[in-house]
Amino acid sequence: MGSTAPSSPAPMPGIPDRSFNAACGHLATQLGISLAAARRRVEILAAKEGLRDTAAKLALAERLLEETRASGLDRGQLFDGQLRSVGEDDLFMIED
Secondary structure, three states: OOOOOOOOOOOOOOOOOHHHHHHHHHHHHHHOOOHHHHHHHHHHHHHHHOOOOHHHHHHHHHHHHHHHHHHOOOHHHHHHHHHHHHHOOOOOOOOO
16 A cells, blocks of 8 residues: 655745835826736746846836836826716716
8 A cells, every 4th residue: 555645735825025016006106006906017028037036026126116206197188088088988978
């Protein structure tokens, strides 16, 4: 009778670095998006640039945050513009 060793469980994904999460949180606040959306944005750009380690992703998130701040993007004006464009849409229903 062959004995089989119990299989070890699959390794759990690592817990993200706190400073990386904080940088993504600041980016999310600046852009007016969720933390998950900001992290996804950083992760996608990191993959495109071939960045794999957390320190490089942290630097990328901080760079994106600085670029966003430097752009002078006013979230209030952006949101107002989006609401205006929705209100002007012929298919937009105000009342049913």
